Amino acid sequence: DQQVKQNSPSLSVQEGRISILNCDYTNSMFDYFLWYKKYPAEGPTFLISISSIKDKNEDGRFTVFLNKSAKHLSLHIVPSQPGDSAVYFCAASSYDYKLSFGAGTTVTVRA
Amino acid sequence: DADVTQTPRNRITKTGKRIMLECSQTKGHDRMYWYRQDPGLGLQLIYYSFDVKDINKGEISDGYSVSRQAQAKFSLSLESAIPNQTALYFCATSDSSQETQYFGPGTRLLVL
Numbered sequence: 001d002q003q004v005k006q007n008s009p010s011l012s013v014q015e016g017r018i019s020i021l022n023c024d025y026t027n028s029m030f031d032y033f034l035w036y037k038k039y040p041a042e043g044p045t046f047l048i049s050i051s052s053i054k055d056k057n058e059d060g061r062f063t064v065f066l067n068k069s070a071k072h073l074s075l076h077i078v079p080s081q082p083g084d085s086a087v088y089f090c091a092a093s094s095y096d097y098k099l100s101f102g103a104g105t106t107v108t109v110r111a
Numbered sequence: 112d113a114d115v116t117q118t119p120r121n122r123i124t125k126t127g128k129r130i131m132l133e134c135s136q137t138k139g140h141d142r143m144y145w146y147r148q149d150p151g152l153g154l155q156l157i158y159y160s161f162d163v164k165d166i167n168k169g170e171i172s173d174g175y176s177v178s179r180q181a182q183a184k185f186s187l188s189l190e191s192a193i194p195n196q197t198a199l200y201f202c203a204t205s206d207s208s209q210e211t212q213y214f215g216p217g218t219r220l221l222v223l
Contacts, residue, residue, distance in 0.1 A: 004153070032210045043115070043201050043214035044154070089153060093210050097142070098169070101153030 003027045004092050006102035014110050019077040021105050023090030026071065030092040034099070035064060035075050038087045047088070048075070080109045114138045115215035117202050123221045124192050132187045132218050134202030143185035144203040144212060145169075145177060147196075154201060160185055161207070192222045 005024045013019045031052040036044035050057040050064045057064050063076045077084055090102040115136045124130050141162050146154040156169030158177040176188045199219055203212040
């Protein structure tokens with residue numbers, strides 16, 4: 001049973017606009033959440049993370065929001081750039097440091 | 112040089128063959144992981160190791176085995192490959208004080 005879900009397989013956005021990626025989880029023991037970015041023929045690279053004691057974390061153009069009551073997190077990319085075109089994975093972990101991944105969302109940034 | 116390397120990057124093998132995928136890291140991390148990715152699915156954990164003498168099964172360990180030869184090396188073996196083991200395989204590492212994992216470039220495996 002998949003504990004981390006990314007229900008949108010793909011997202012297309014115009015350059016300069018905001019990209020919003022969503023992720024839902026079912027395991028209430030998850031206490032740390034991460035977003036990874038993956039280009040073709042490369043491994044996932046760490047993008048940004050958030051602890052369950054926070055509801056927002058920002059790093060440059062990337063902001064992650066966490067809503068624990070809804071078991072939902074989102075990644076905002078503002079402004080979107082062509083280099084942001086990639087697959088984005090949401091991941092979550094609990095006390096055991098193992099990561100559970102969502103299926104990924106493919107983002108395409110249109111010029 | 113890359114911090115986490117995987118060899119080979121691509122491999123084609125036949126059903127029933129034994130194959131080994133290797134992972135090396137220069138990050139000095141004590142924890143290492145093996146994942147597989149199938150189209151439309153996220154990464155699934157096969158095995159993980161928190162130090163040289165520690166080996167643990169992940170979600171999908173059946174048909175796989177691992178060896179932690181040193182802190183920097185973690186290999187994954189398919190004792191008798193089958194076609195549904197065709198996938199992308201990723202190695203990852205992490206420090207014991209952090210939850211962030213760092214991934215290698217992946218191995219694309221095709222089992223005929």
